[in-house]
Amino acid sequence: MQLRIGSASPALKSRRPKAKILWTFELSAVYYPHRGSKIRIMVQTQQEMKLKGFLLAVLVLILPNIFFGSEPIAVYLTWVDDPASTMVVQWVEPESEKRSSALYLKQGEGIWLNVPCQATVLHGANAVLKRVFLQKLHPDTDYVFCLSSDIEHTKKYRFKTMPKQLFRSVRFVVGGDAYYHYDLFRKMNGVVAHLSPDFVVLGGDIAYAARHGSSLKQADWEWRRWKTFLKSWSEQMIDENGRLIPLVVAIGNHDTNGSYRMLMNEKKKPSLFFTFFPFNESFTTYRELMFGDYLALFLLDTGHVHTIDQQQTAWLKSALKESARFPYKMAIYHRPAYGAYGNYNSRKAMLIRTTWSPLFERYGLQVAFEHHNHVYSRSKPIKGGKIDAQGVLYLGEGAWGVSPRKPLTPKEVFYIEKSAQINSVYLVTIGQKDCHIFAIDNQGAIFDKAPPLFSR
């Protein structure tokens, strides 16, 4: 097989000396179906040095796809169960791809295990979400996985399970209101990946793909928002050792179109949030993730699918009670109880303060991460609605990839310790003695820190 590329145009030829062969590229197509055949590409004019570069790029980008299948649109990790012994591996790929499983092994060992995937067709997107649940993993251990049985030639990915005990510090990032502005979203992603956290928690409004004037948008608008989010996440959320950083989510108002009853009765179509993130029970958007013997993380729903009170509050009470053994207990949810943007007297803020806050205080929760308002704010410790050194810290409020707003100040609101108009996330470090929380801006600078937290 021979491909010959000539000079660009007759006019060009007339101005130039006779063309000569400057570059020849030969490739043994050992993996191509026509095994043993050769591809020869010849560039014949001096003028076309740029074309040579272009062709090289084509070879690098296209040929691997012909031989091995194209890379997925996105590959990302999450958890629904024990982060020390499980991992959910997910990828989005074009419908034309036929991957049917993932293979994984403990780093340094030689036996690949094959796990068949579940597939969910993304209607109208010409794409499929595929998912495998890896179980019985070893804690605090590096794993390698790939998405093709042609192991030698396919891309390898890495992840690490969480430790069961605090033999080492555990670090994670909390933020929210992530992909609104593309540039701001990616800028913060870069900062967060550089911090190399064990995992990231997003507290809602993840891709702004629902309830954002979406009825006026093109039919595939929701999919395109998620596609951009997942592509960026997949590309950027890799630490310097090549480890993919798992993502855990709580739901926000821009993540769903309907309440639990509407979704269960099929009166509303579930948003893609429910496609891209698994839940143990359908549309049950509040849950607890338990990390070893050191951290209970409560991911709550501030009235987007489930009401704040009633069933969710009853569940929260029993979950907190059963988690008394954990030295650190933290909640992450979307709408704030103690916000710095003027919604202190909103119905939902009052409901959180009257239903959840007393439970937080009673069962020793140290900190609640709040979002939604696109400001930075850190509260004083609060108990019974008053400042109390034994109280709960409320840290907010959702400024990952949005334009930050001007917050209320400590002079204006009694419970605010510090506020700022700044893009920010929190870096949480839990060690054997205490827990430190730093606020990081999208330049990667620490601009605030919470008082150290101790086990309760």
Ligand SMILES: [Fe+2]
């Ligand atoms: Fe929101």
